[in-house]
Amino acid sequence: MGDPQLLRVAETVVPVPNPGLAALLVDMRETMAALSGAGLAAPQIGVPWRVVIFGVQFSPRYPEAEPVPETTLINPVITPLDTVLEDGWEGCLSVPGMRGLVPRYARIRYQGVDERGTPIDREVSGFHARVVQHEVDHLDGVLYPTRIRDLRHFGFSDALFPGQEFADD
Numbered sequence: 001m002g003d004p005q006l007l008r009v010a011e012t013v014v015p016v017p018n019p020g021l022a023a024l025l026v027d028m029r030e031t032m033a034a035l036s037g038a039g040l041a042a043p044q045i046g047v048p049w050r051v052v053i054f055g056v057q058f059s060p061r062y063p064e065a066e067p068v069p070e071t072t073l074i075n076p077v078i079t080p081l082d083t084v085l086e087d088g089w090e091g092c093l094s095v096p097g098m099r100g101l102v103p104r105y106a107r108i109r110y111q112g113v114d115e116r117g118t119p120i121d122r123e124v125s126g127f128h129a130r131v132v133q134h135e136v137d138h139l140d141g142v143l144y145p146t147r148i149r150d151l152r153h154f155g156f157s158d159a160l161f162p163g164q165e166f167a168d169d
Contacts, residue, residue, distance in 0.1 A: 001095045001143060010043050010050045010139040013074050016117045021051070025072060025115055028053050037093055038068070039131050041138030044094050050075045052135035056127075065127035073120060076112035076136050080105040081123060088130050090144045091157065099160050101153035102144050104130045 013021060024047055032040040032053060039054030055070030056062070085103040092098075107125045110132050114120055124132065134144060148154045157164070 001145070003094075005043055005046055005048065006094055006138070006143060007141040008043070008048060009141050010041075010048045013049050013051060016074050016113050017115055021049075021074070021115060024049065024051060025053070035093055038062075039135040040093065041135050043138050043141075050139045052076065052132075052139065054131045054135055056131070062127060068128045068131055071120070072114050073110065073112045073132070073135075074114065076110055076132075076139070078133060078136055079109045079111075081107040081109055086130075088127075090130070090134055092134070092144055094138075094143060095145060097156055097158075098145075099155065099157045100145055100148045101150070102130075102134075102147045103149060104133045104147075108132065110136075 024042060027045060028040050028042065028051070031037075031045055038056045038059060039052060042049045042051040052073050053071065054068060054073070056065065056068045058067070059065060082105075084106040086106045087101050087103050089099050090102045091100075106129065107123070108129045109121070109123045111119070111121045137144065137147075145154060
């Protein structure tokens with residue numbers, strides 16, 4: 001947090017596929033796996049491109065969360081499907097050791113392409129919708145603390161959740 005690269009709007013990726021994209025995705029996947037994250041955006045590793053990856057089969061941090069399919073999403077567009085917002089706890093690799101209660105749209109449609117240029121068009125809800133919104137925010141220079149409505153629900157993970165261990169998202 002505080003790195004100017006994380007506050008910029010990322011650039012559209014053209015063309016898809018391309019050799020630079022393939023190398024970036026290898027790096028992103030390795031980084032996300034090493035840090036046990038639920039998702040990662042290219043700007044988080046210093047690349048200002050509109051690329052996110054996400055996917056979770058099971059997370060001890062979110063034991064009730066449904067699985068989210070492993071996805072590479074390039075040049076994403078999010079459309080809320082209604083106005084309902086749900087609060088949920090979030091963390092981030094770019095804001096290590098902290099958690100906050102963040103409102104997100106409960107149901108969204110997201111569109112973009114994968115690394116081969118194949119279109120992706122999904123309607124999702126719950127944890128899946130939260131993960132996508134969190135990662136796409138990174139492409140617009142938004143970190144989750146700016147979305148918190150009540151800063152009494154933002155703090156160090158060990159203070160908010162004593163006795164629980166967290167890797168960051």
